[in-house]
Amino acid sequence: MVHETLPVMGTEWFRPFTEQSIALLNEEGEWIGDFPLDLEEALLRQLYRDMLAVRLMDERFTVLLRTGKISFTAPIAGHEAAQVGVAHALRRGHDWLFPYYRDYGLALALGVPPVEIFGQMLATKADLAKGRQMPCHPNSRVLNIFAAASTVASHIPPATGAALSMKLRRTGQVAVCTFGDGATSEGDWYAAINFAAVQQVPAVFVCENNHYAISVPLSCQTATRTIAEKAHAFAIPGYHVDGMDVLATLYVVREAIERARAGHGPSLVELVVYRYGPHSSADDDTRYRPREEVELWRRRDPLARYQRFLARRGLWSEEWEQQLRDEIAQELAQAIEAAEHAGEVPAEWMFDDVYAEPLWHLERQRALLRAELQ
Amino acid sequence: MATLTMVQAIARTLAEEMERDERVVVLGEDVGRRGGVFLATEGLLDRFGPERVIDTPLSEAAIIGAAVGMAAHGLRPVAEIQFADYIFPGFDQLATQAAKLRYRSGGQFTAPMVVRMPSGGGVRGGHHHSQSPEAHFAHTAGLKVVVVSTPYDAKGLLKAAIRDDDPVLFLEPKRLYRATREEVPDDDYLVPIGKAAVRRQGTDLTLIGYGTSMPEVLKAGDELAKAGVSAEILDLRSLVPWDIEAVTRSVAKTGRVVLVADAPRLSSVLGEIAATIAEELFDQMLAPPVRVAGFDTPYPYAQDKLYLPTVTRILNAAKHVLEY
Missing domain, CATH: 3.40.50.970 (Thiamin diphosphate (ThDP)-binding fold, Pyr/PP domains)
Structure with missing residues (x-):
């Protein structure tokens, strides 16, 4: 999903630690920012296309699950604006992303080819990571997307380290690290952000706060009112943002990234979202969430709100919507077919990439398996 | 230098x-x-x-x-x-x-x-x-x-x-x-990862050790020599990968092996090496491999010196495999 690099803003517009979450669109899709919207129409439309692509891709994941082709999925719906906004805020292929397991929308919007995504979901040879992980683990060296790990918050200290390297080597890059609200309770989260703040590294820590860590609500996760205010503990700015507003996400995260790039240190950005589905395909969210609550949030749908915004500006029509849906559906279908066609990962790949060079004990085990399979 | x-x-x-x-x-x-x-x-x-x-x-x-x-x-x-x-x-x-x-x-x-x-x-x-x-x-x-x-x-x-x-x-x-x-030496030399060092050549039994316990292993070798026993001593240096060639070459020659390290015995690296020796060299062994390891307690304070494999403990194990 191609997009243009945005110009760097000269001033800081957003205040940290606001009571209300920062929003630039109201529910009716009206611009409520106190500064002029300065994004090109092509980009405004691209944001919608990307969000729609994420939603349709997420739906394909569920279909693949129900048809038994994949073993697992972590539903994205509700996070589209947050993920697409972040993707457009960083410099693609230059900045680094340290994602977590719900971030395939972010990966798609950053330009990971859908065939690689479905290859990873299906664990076929189309997966650059060679079928090593369960579904929903983005990775791309080419696009500087650090291979996601399942263990919550474990990728945050490495993000700080990469940012430290960027600072030392003066590469002009920024490390953007995303995680859910549950991650903020892990020691690694504090350790990593604290170190990043001490060293004033170019990093932005982005929380996709969807209010639940599987079933545990935010009120059992933290006694603070927001995630953003935890930034006080590190003496860095914390932004409380409506993550179902793609423009608010894009503007705030972009400002945090460019602030970091300019040498002013890290920030914490909390994107308030809501996941419509269960935590994962192995979860049953009816055990812990009232349906009315889900419906309430669905009525704040990020795509619907942004569609109203575009329609007000004459940038959306039913024909365009249909055209987009057809195009994306075709892209996804082709990607799935290509990913399946790539073929199964050979058994012996299990032994590769444990070390740079094969060690003797692993080569013995490889030979053992080979003999068994013959 | x-x-x-x-x-x-x-x-x-x-x-x-x-x-x-x-x-x-x-x-x-x-x-x-x-x-x-x-x-x-x-x-x-x-x-x-x-x-x-x-x-x-x-x-x-x-x-x-x-x-x-x-x-x-x-x-x-x-x-x-x-x-x-x-x-x-x-x-x-x-x-x-x-x-x-x-x-x-x-x-x-x-x-x-x-x-x-x-x-x-x-x-x-x-x-x-x-x-x-x-x-x-x-x-x-x-x-x-x-x-x-x-x-x-x-x-x-x-x-x-x-x-x-x-x-x-x-x-x-x-x-x-x-x-x-x-x-x-001042020069830029490397010791390759995965290669053990032979600290002493011998023919009667092999003592395998590494790290903290090497001084006791070497002393045990000296004591054995005084008693007329020729011990070969290997310092593993690398545990992953460990030097299976050096280990099997030596133990195939001596037929007897004592493995020594201060880490706790249960699920130790020594156990893995002993098991591999048994699997590979069973018909050439004159005695079963014996381990002298740290005890399976948390590391004690008052008994600091007793916890580590002592020369006596190593010599007792050597005696056991020599008389087996």
Whole structure:
């Protein structure tokens, strides 16, 4: 999903630690920012296309699950604006992303080819990571997307380290690290952000706060009112943002990234979202969430709100919507077919990439398996 | 050629590697102004500055985790964990991130980094300053594990570890930091990871050891020689990978083996090596392999010297296999 690099803003517009979450669109899709919207129409439309692509891709994941082709999925719906906004805020292929397991929308919007995504979901040879992980683990060296790990918050200290390297080597890059609200309770989260703040590294820590860590609500996760205010503990700015507003996400995260790039240190950005589905395909969210609550949030749908915004500006029509849906559906279908066609990962790949060079004990085990399979 | 203690050799080697390769950076608690609590990083801050010699917050997870990110981004970090006993808050970063990054990314991302740590007992440190946690690392695929016992090896193996493309756990027996001095060449030599050293040639039995226990193993060899027994002594030096060729060559020759290390016996690296010897050389053995390991207690304070494999314990085991 191609997009243009945005110009760097000269001033800081957003205040940290606001009571209300920062929003630039109201529910009716009206611009409520106190500064002029300065994004090109092509980009405004691209944001919608990307969000729609994420939603349709997420739906394909569920279909693949129900048809038994994949073993697992972590539903994205509700996070589209947050993920697409972040993707457009960083410099693609230059900045680094340290994602977590719900971030395939972010990966798609950053330009990971859908065939690689479905290859990873299906664990076929189309997966650059060679079928090593369960579904929903983005990775791309080419696009500087650090291979996601399942263990919550474990990728945050490495993000700080990469940012430290960027600072030392003066590469002009920024490390953007995303995680859910549950991650903020892990020691690694504090350790990593604290170190990043001490060293004033170019990093932005982005929380996709969807209010639940599987079933545990935010009120059992933290006694603070927001995630953003935890930034006080590190003496860095914390932004409380409506993550179902793609423009608010894009503007705030972009400002945090460019602030970091300019040498002013890290920030914490909390994107308030809501996941419509269960935590994962192995979860049953009816055990812990009232349906009315889900419906309430669905009525704040990020795509619907942004569609109203575009329609007000004459940038959306039913024909365009249909055209987009057809195009994306075709892209996804082709990607799935290509990913399946790539073929199964050979058994012996299990032994590769444990070390740079094969060690003797692993080569013995490889030979053992080979003999068994013959 | 200088005559150096092990800790001096380590400090010099770090300086040499930082001089050779600007990607090499050192990070850890007290590694800067203090020069490390054991002085293994002495002089580095003045010479290379705070960007490459980083005093970190007191967080092993931050140290090891940041090293992973630095390595993935192109640096060659050398992290110091102040005592091996403090590794556990950073163990998740080792097991989840460092060990598996190459594998889980299909080789797209790697973590070429070294985690140095003083290990082992014999310094009256109690159970939180005396442990030898190498079995935890050896059980985690993706990590290499090295345990040095001489100043010469400390230099050659540390250089090899820093230049290795995988994460290397580099254990430095703190009891041996200043126990001996030896001549350490000034030149840029490497001791390859995965190769054991033959410390003494012999024919009657093989003593296999590493790290903290090597002085006792060597003394036991001397005692056996006085009694007319020819012991061959191997210092493993690397535990992952361990040198199966050197081990099987020696044990095939002697038919008897005693394995010695201070780490707890249960699920130890010695157990793995003993099992492999039994599997490979069963029909050539004159006695079963016998282990002399640390006891399966937390490391005690008052019985500090008794916990470590003593020369007596090693000689008793040798007697057992010789008379079997």
